[in-house]
Amino acid sequence: MDRLLASSKLWVIYHQNPNIVIREEDKEAVLLFNPDNADVKVLNTTGKMIWELYDGQRSLSEIIHILSEDFDVQDSDRVVEDVVVFTDTLMDANFIYASDLNKDQ
Amino acid sequence: MYTHQLISSPKKVDIMITNRCNLSCNYCSYNDKSIRSGTDLSTAEWQSFFAELEDCKVMSVILTGGEPFARNDILALIDSVVVHKMRFYIFSNGTFITKDIVNYLVGSKRFDGILISLDGSNADVQDQISGKGAFRLALQGLNYLLEFGAPVAVRITVVRRNVADVINNCNMLMGLGVKSIEVVEAYPFGGGKKNYDQIKLTEIQHQRLEDEIVEFDKINPGILMDSGPLKAHRIRQTALDSIVGGMPPALSETGYLSGCRCSYRNLTVTHDGYFIPCMYLSGFKLGRIGEDSLLHIWKNSPMLNKLRSRREVRLSDTVFCKDCNFTDLCTGNCAGLAYAITGDIDSADPSTCYRSYYDGIKQYVH
Numbered sequence: 001m002d003r004l005l006a007s008s009k010l011w012v013i014y015h016q017n018p019n020i021v022i023r024e025e026d027k028e029a030v031l032l033f034n035p036d037n038a039d040v041k042v043l044n045t046t047g048k049m050i051w052e053l054y055d056g057q058r059s060l061s062e063i064i065h066i067l068s069e070d071f072d073v074q075d076s077d078r079v080v081e082d083v084v085v086f087t088d089t090l091m092d093a094n095f096i097y098a099s100d101l102n103k104d105q
Numbered sequence: 106m107y108t109h110q111l112i113s114s115p116k117k118v119d120i121m122i123t124n125r126c127n128l129s130c131n132y133c134s135y136n137d138k139s140i141r142s143g144t145d146l147s148t149a150e151w152q153s154f155f156a157e158l159e160d161c162k163v164m165s166v167i168l169t170g171g172e173p174f175a176r177n178d179i180l181a182l183i184d185s186v187v188v189h190k191m192r193f194y195i196f197s198n199g200t201f202i203t204k205d206i207v208n209y210l211v212g213s214k215r216f217d218g219i220l221i222s223l224d225g226s227n228a229d230v231q232d233q234i235s236g237k238g239a240f241r242l243a244l245q246g247l248n249y250l251l252e253f254g255a256p257v258a259v260r261i262t263v264v265r266r267n268v269a270d271v272i273n274n275c276n277m278l279m280g281l282g283v284k285s286i287e288v289v290e291a292y293p294f295g296g297g298k299k300n301y302d303q304i305k306l307t308e309i310q311h312q313r314l315e316d317e318i319v320e321f322d323k324i325n326p327g328i329l330m331d332s333g334p335l336k337a338h339r340i341r342q343t344a345l346d347s348i349v350g351g352m353p354p355a356l357s358e359t360g361y362l363s364g365c366r367c368s369y370r371n372l373t374v375t376h377d378g379y380f381i382p383c384m385y386l387s388g389f390k391l392g393r394i395g396e397d398s399l400l401h402i403w404k405n406s407p408m409l410n411k412l413r414s415r416r417e418v419r420l421s422d423t424v425f426c427k428d429c430n431f432t433d434l435c436t437g438n439c440a441g442l443a444y445a446i447t448g449d450i451d452s453a454d455p456s457t458c459y460r461s462y463y464d465g466i467k468q469y470v471h
């Protein structure tokens with residue numbers, strides 16, 4: 001992954017798309033459904049935790065920090081890469097959206 | 106024995122949104138007073154129910170009837186489906202479809218598609234089945250849908266009157282630009298049951314239809330949906346592969362009444378607000394909108410649980426399949442058809458029975 005590109009995303013704040021249908025099928029998995037494009041994502045426990053952290057308050061950097069602490073991760077580069085890729089996937093299918101920084105300022 | 110986890114709520118709900126229809130097809134399940142009785146729920150009652158579906162995390166609905174567009178408020182109801190975060194699919198006879206309606210459907214961004222019933226390739230055939238003027242209006246609606254690039258499929262329900270016209274119809278529809286066609290025989294439900302003696306194909310007609318459909322599918326792969334005679338042929342072909350070629354059964358969970366999985370996925374609601382397992386089991390009322398919660402029914406209905414437990418019933422233990430040599434290849438198919446034909450919910454569906462075709466298969470085996 002392009003480190004510069006990844007680092008530029010770390011300060012972005014993400015929001016859950018309010019149209020997303022969230023089906024909790026069991027304690028370990030959650031199914032997200034986007035009715036606007038019929039896309040479905042199934043998240044495991046970690047994915048579900050990240051999803052819940054897209055609260056429109058925290059930057060991606062803060063989300064990564066929380067995950068690193070909770071999971072006591074040694075390889076921080078790997079966490080950054082995994083979370084950025086995961087976030088990009090959800091962004092591409094409009095499950096989340098980024099704050100408009102220009103507007104917010 | 107197989108065990109299965111039940112999902113938290115149905116992902117899809119079939120909604121028979123009205124009992125009204127402008128046509129009078131004699132095979133239609135709604136062409137029967139016992140099913141058609143009762144009053145349609147009001148706009149407000151449906152809108153309230155759609156809010157409940159959102160709370161239950163239902164992802165999509167199929168709007169059927171009757172004829173959904175016979176309701177003057179259908180677009181307001183679709184608006185409500187969209188507001189409550191669901192997608193929708195429509196079963197329709199096509200006769201009310203206008204350019205404005207197609208524009209609206211496509212513009213909603215939640216439109217999964219529409220299945221239009223068109224049983225004849227010309228007015229002579231179609232109007233005899235559905236009523237005067239049906240062909241012209243349905244064809245006009247279909248053309249509007251195709252013109253706007255809407256996701257549209259066509260269902261041809263085969264009865265004696267149109268059995269000789271099915272391939273003509275398929276070719277005509279392909280010529281119009283239809284990319285998906287479903288050919289099914291009339292089922293013995295509602296009006297279809299009442300008039301079954303008049304509409305049911307003879308054995309010769311049935312076999313000829315299957316041969317023609319299989320041939321059409323070879324020449325035009327991907328156009329016909331996997332249902333009706335084509336599906337029956339494919340299922341029996343897999344059995345033949347197993348018997349002759351020693352291949353493992355292509356279906357999963359064979360040997361049990363596992364073929365029908367609807368009760369694990371879906372729920373249906375009638376025009377007057379009753380929850381039923383599916384449109385083919387409309388006699389089994391599980392509860393009612395406004396009186397019973399969908400989630401309670403989904404998780405606790407004794408009838409739904411009975412349907413789910415069919416997967417634990419060995420085919421060889423059922424009356425219909427006793428002594429059958431094909432039970433290790435079979436899953437019993439549709440519970441609704443099984444009940445309609447045999448009156449026994451714990452029976453295999455005789456309409457797709459291997460044993461019924463045993464003589465035909467036997468000549469290949471020996």
